[in-house]
């Protein structure tokens with residue numbers, strides 16, 4: 247007889263949620279994690295990253311405060327204070343995750359889990375049998391195999407750099423690259439962001455991409471498009487000499503590769519159970535997060551659906567409710583909002599203009615570009631952009647996007663409206679909160 251009803255491999259957002267909800271439904275659950283409970287998001291992703299964004303944005307706030315009458319003397323930024331405080335909070339969160347599991351009655355293992363067969367999981371010297379297996383092992387940073395790549399770091403290491411680099415090269419044009427370029431730039435590191443394509447944030451609305459690029463350059467980031475890293479050599483003074491594909495050379499203290507993440511399946515020995523992988527190494531699952539093997543499931547980044555923490559949590563919860571709670575539920579991947587914590591941040595939900603043009607016969611777009619009230623008194627030249635995309639035939643709002651302060655906070659509310667099927671008429675008839683930036687979403691009357 248199986249010792250457990252469920253064994254979860256991976257203690258990140260998706261795995262922990264699934265384990266404790268399944269246990270709360272009465273299942274006998276075990277979970278294993280090889281690094282630290284909390285997973286990428288809590289330990290070396292979203293949470294510490296956002297702390298670093300706060301840290302770095304103070305520089306601009308101090309500067310802007312002068313126009314509001316404050317006289318401040320800034321004595322510099324201390325990297326080690328930030329890292330120590332951040333580590334303390336991450337330790338606390340790690341403990342909270344472990345307690346959540348303990349309180350739910352989940353048995354906790356520390357170690358790498360692998361499949362012996364479709365009913366047996368090996369963790370260190372232990373072999374445990376189970377009725378169902380859930381794989382929630384997330385992903386690992388991908389680094390292209392170029393000469394000298396060992397002299398570069400990824401987002402795994404950036405949270406533990408011993409000192410603040412005086413100069414940094416950030417490679418990539420996605421979420422992590424844009425966010426860390428902003429962090430470094432804000433704390434005073436001379437920052438270059440290099441991206442191989444025409445414009446950063448591929449997949450986002452083109453106007454939003456262009457606007458963000460313009461804003462980050464205004465804030466001091468040196469943006470290199472249509473260029474890439476060819477090789478890196480380590481110099482005697484500990485600097486990295488980077489040679490670019492266009493032949494240019496640059497010496498920097500730190501090279502951060504943010505060139506995507508790959509599903510983490512290497513140590514799982516999935517072949518022992520016959521689990522099928524996709525082209526990118528992701529675990530292929532159906533709408534119930536079930537793999538090709540009847541009793542093996544997978545949620546989160548390892549499935550390469552939408553690589554966001556709240557999505558993994560939703561998938562894990564739906565899995566636990568469906569298979570242990572007697573409540574059949576599917577994770578809903580439509581209209582998932584997201585934010586890029588760049589400076590200024592981006593918030594986005596629904597379709598981009600380019601996607602909407604393909605999905606609908608007639609679309610209307612509304613764009614507003616302005617200086618927020620706060621900056622009418624400051625010398626800060628930052629400009630905010632907001633955009634609504636409407637299916638002209640049904641009047642439904644099918645996309646909302648923003649670059650500007652509080653974009654994530656604003657977009658969460660807009661996402662609820664879009665999820666509920668709000669029309670442009672609903673937006674127009676909603677009274678704005680004045681004075682706010684968000685009210686602009688209710689007052690955009692002129693089509694582009």
Ligand code: NDP
Pocket residue numbers: 292390417418419420421422423425441442443447448474504505506507552553554584585586587
């Ligand atoms: P992304 O997939 O967002 O971006 C990867 C970037 O690296 C792209 O610009 C890509 O270029 C570029 N790239 C890939 N391969 C190479 C290469 N060989 N040489 C040069 N450039 C290359 O990945 P991230 O690493 O930024 O983040 C991973 C995922 O984590 C995100 O997709 C997101 O889902 C999640 N995340 C979410 C955050 C949030 O919600 N705020 C924050 C951080 C991460 P190209 O566009 O040409 O393919």
